[in-house]
Amino acid sequence: MISKENLELLCELSKLHLTEEEFAEYGKEMTDIISLMDTIGESDFEYNLIDTTNAVPFSELRADEIETFDNMKGIVDNGPQTVANQFVVPKIVD
């Protein structure tokens, strides 16, 4: 069973808040899920960092050039709270 302390740490790292009821529910489910994930430990494969058969190939980097984005209004309109094209957040520094 995943401990409540462990789950609290995961919530903090994930920036999630769970109610007491959710803690109980997620604790049980996470324990079952992690038991399934543990089966991977039975394999004896080692990750090869320099293996060129990596599943995600990358193309060449594009030139690092500035491009203008012409829809500032579209960005600002999606902001939950904005003032003068700035996103407003609660006070961070006293």
Add this chain to the structure above:
Amino acid sequence: MTTVSLLRKKLDQKEISSVELTKEYLKKIHENEHLGAFNTVCEDEALISAAKADERIASGDSAPLTGIPMAIKDNICTKGIKTTCSSKMLESYAPPYDATVMEKLNSQNVVVLGKTSMDEFAMGGSSQTSALQKPKNPFNIECVPGGSSGGSATAVSAGLCSAALGSDTGGSIRQPASFCGITGIKPTYGTVSRFGLVAFGSSLDQIGPMANSAEDCGIILNAIAGQDKHDRTTRKHEIDFLSCIGNSIKGMKIGLPKEFFGNGIDEEVKTAVLNVAKFYENMGAELVEVSMPTLKYAVSAYYLLACAEASSNLSRYDGVKYGYRTDAPESYDELIKKTRSEGFGTEVKRRILLGTYALSSGYYDAYYKKALAVRQQCKAEHDEIFSKCDLMLTPTAPTVAYKVGANIDDPVKMYLADICTVTANIAGIPAISVPCGCDKSGMPIGFSLSAKRFDDAKLIGAADIFEKENPHPTANI
């Protein structure tokens, strides 16, 4: 069943206009709102696009998809049209830009009918984790359409659009295609740009078509594939996805991995897929038994990788720049925590927690790094199989569509149901799901063909051969 290729002929021969066609589809969408296929219907925009398409057709300059009414999964950014990911978090989000696939479709004057419902942030296999519309299976509305691209599958299967785009991270195009009796392909990773696809598992995600035929999938892939400067994982690889249509399958080797036909696969599904093998054998293909020993670790490796990437990708939802924001937070930390806790649904939170666990100090080597090792081995096994075979044949899903509400409280059972599809994403190979009849209850069964990277056209050609002799089942709506 109306295919894109048939509509192209009718439009070009002026048997019907795009406006007339669009009105027909919109009428059908409204008549079938109970199916929950769409989060947003773009009625006005669709009719404007259709009128422009008609002008282009009249000028004799039509592209393969000009004037064709399509539906788009609600995690693909459409400029000025809501892109919700079926989440409270993005319920009001209207992207300020188009995804690359939308730019490509718009350049052909495709008509976008609307945005289709899905599992929240594409996390699920039933589309029931949606916080908005929950799509139903047109073959039996008490059953799920599969997921996560369930709305797209429902819309195509019920004839609410001619074709649709979905996205596939661990089977999210193929499994709903199988459940709803349509064809869907996950292209080779790097074929279609992910720019503007709301990220889930970036090393696994691919956009792909869902349609009434493999040929239609090829037509759509020809339109949306290609290298994109905004997505460094796209490859410069010129493919005509229709190039193998009409080719014989004689002499091709089709691998049957024994692990995909063992316990856990429904007997009716197994029989139907083995009948497909016999069909191809009768058409001149050679069947070869192959093996994929890593399959037993595939679900764990997939969920560890996908959730690790999701936990990172979804960290952007903090209530600051776009999306849902909690009311009156007292601090910046509270703003982020309450926004995320209220905006995300249960399954999304579950996967963020799992991904964070896999990446956290003390567990990274045991889980995430081990999953990367399994991924390398899985890819090596695929390379080995495709050195002996042209194609691999498997079931798309262990069962047919199940009842709404079943499995929803058992995440482990839900995850294990992805066993037949996740390896294609892990290895980055193309895979197509094609209907092969129905079970005793009348629900569609799908088979899957996969091939080595960038052999997508070969899959489409082989699927087309089967479809020509075995029509898709049709939903009675």
